[in-house]
Amino acid sequence: MTQVLWLVSGLLFCCALAIGTDAEAADGEFNYDESKVPEYKLPDPLKMPDGRTVTSSDMWKAERRPELLELFRSQVYGQRPRKPEGIRYEVRESTPAELNGKGLRKDVRVLAPSKSGRRMELLKFVLITPKDAKGPVPAFAGVLLIEPTLKDLNPGRPLPDDVGVKLPGMKLLETILDRGYAVVSLDPANFCPDDKEKHRDGVLEFLYPGRKGDPAAEEPGAIATWAWGLSRALDYLETDPAIDARRVAVIGHSRRGKTALWAGAEDERFALVISNDSGCGGAALSRRKFGETVARINTVFPHWFCGNFKSYNNNEDSLPIDQHELVALSAPRPVYVASAVDDGWADPKGEFLAALNAEPVYKLFGLAGLGTSEQPPLNKSVGDYVGYHIRTGKHALTDYDWLFYLDFADKHLKR
Numbered sequence: 001m002t003q004v005l006w007l008v009s010g011l012l013f014c015c016a017l018a019i020g021t022d023a024e025a026a027d028g029e030f031n032y033d034e035s036k037v038p039e040y041k042l043p044d045p046l047k048m049p050d051g052r053t054v055t056s057s058d059m060w061k062a063e064r065r066p067e068l069l070e071l072f073r074s075q076v077y078g079q080r081p082r083k084p085e086g087i088r089y090e091v092r093e094s095t096p097a098e099l100n101g102k103g104l105r106k107d108v109r110v111l112a113p114s115k116s117g118r119r120m121e122l123l124k125f126v127l128i129t130p131k132d133a134k135g136p137v138p139a140f141a142g143v144l145l146i147e148p149t150l151k152d153l154n155p156g157r158p159l160p161d162d163v164g165v166k167l168p169g170m171k172l173l174e175t176i177l178d179r180g181y182a183v184v185s186l187d188p189a190n191f192c193p194d195d196k197e198k199h200r201d202g203v204l205e206f207l208y209p210g211r212k213g214d215p216a217a218e219e220p221g222a223i224a225t226w227a228w229g230l231s232r233a234l235d236y237l238e239t240d241p242a243i244d245a246r247r248v249a250v251i252g253h254s255r256r257g258k259t260a261l262w263a264g265a266e267d268e269r270f271a272l273v274i275s276n277d278s279g280c281g282g283a284a285l286s287r288r289k290f291g292e293t294v295a296r297i298n299t300v301f302p303h304w305f306c307g308n309f310k311s312y313n314n315n316e317d318s319l320p321i322d323q324h325e326l327v328a329l330s331a332p333r334p335v336y337v338a339s340a341v342d343d344g345w346a347d348p349k350g351e352f353l354a355a356l357n358a359e360p361v362y363k364l365f366g367l368a369g370l371g372t373s374e375q376p377p378l379n380k381s382v383g384d385y386v387g388y389h390i391r392t393g394k395h396a397l398t399d400y401d402w403l404f405y406l407d408f409a410d411k412h413l414k415r
């Protein structure tokens with residue numbers, strides 16, 4: 001019965017959160033017609049450029065994975081920023097009243113020495129842990145995963161409408177805590193603002209002083225920088241006895257879902273990867289050109305990807321990779337891709353096909369994937385090591401999605 005209530009409230013909630021990304025592009029310039037998807041041939045994740053086929057998990061790990069990772073760095077997201085020496089943490093603890101005594105909150109500032117010798121803030125995040133945990137707990141980590149304020153952090157800053165956990169009374173966050181997970185939410189505001197003019201203002205200016213403009217050929221864009229920030233949060237989690245840092249899932253919605261996939265690819269310490277409605281540059285196959293296209297994303301968000309990615313505008317067939325290989329970079333760790341049926345802009349079918357076409361890599365490890373080659377019916381979760389669902393409703397991370405993610409995490413992180 002509670003389950004049913006959850007489902008109903010989830011559906012209502014996701015309707016309430018509907019945002020208009022697909023409406024913004026319903027002007028005929030973009031394709032939403034399956035019969036108009038061009039013919040395309042996906043690159044084979046198991047084919048090396050010299051013609052050899054990857055035949056074992058060892059060969060995947062030693063040869064193919066590094067090669068694919070490098071292609072995504074140089075052609076799509078940009079090179080990984082370096083990690084500064086001498087990082088320190090400053091932690092402020094509190095017990096937020098909104099969590100009804102269930103959660104302990106830590107505001108963590110990650111500091112690095114600057115040229116002047118002073119420590120400067122690289123980034124900050126919020127960690128909420130279940131208050132009465134008996135030992136180290138697993139966690140979900142993401143960019144803007146919970147309302148960054150929970151009241152008092154950056155007061156007055158407007159939030160994206162589609163941020164995951166901001167139910168009245170923090171009901172969903174309480175549920176996550178009750179189920180034994182911590183939540184980590186990275187705030188990109190000062191660290192790497194989501195703004196084409198200002199994305200360099202935080203950590204990129206600190207690491208690469210004086211550079212200007214859009215990311216150069218292989219320079220990290222905002223997605224790579226946010227992903228790097230999630231790794232810095234994970235560094236901290238490794239030092240916090242409340243957390244089992246070997247059981248941290250990285251998760252995100254939309255642009256933050258693209259970030260979760262890339263964070264999981266770059267940092268294999270993340271134990272599980274979840275992308276919610278991540279679309280173009282996330283789980284959706286670029287070659288399908290359904291909904292948002294490479295050209296459009298690079299034009300509207302020139303700061304998200306590296307400079308080289310722009311050479312694939314209207315030229316997707318020449319990409320040396322496609323996004324199924326990004327999903328495959330999670331292997332052998334469990335990965336979950338989710339879509340929403342009214343989110344044509346993010347190409348639900350393309351997201352499903354990326355998950356499906358990542359399976360050959362999981363097979364190398366003897367792990368089962370989706371268990372189906374057809375998109376499942378609405379609101380049904382499928383898959384073992386590759387999970388998928390397509391939900392009714394629009395582009396959002398809803399509590400309904402979360403319930404599937406909690407079950408998936410229980411299955412893999414609590415065994």
Ligand code: GTR
Nearest residue numbers: 021254255256279280292297
């Ligand atoms: C849209 C963008 C999508 C998606 C979305 C979001 O405007 O075209 O790729 O990332 O924003 O992050 O909400």
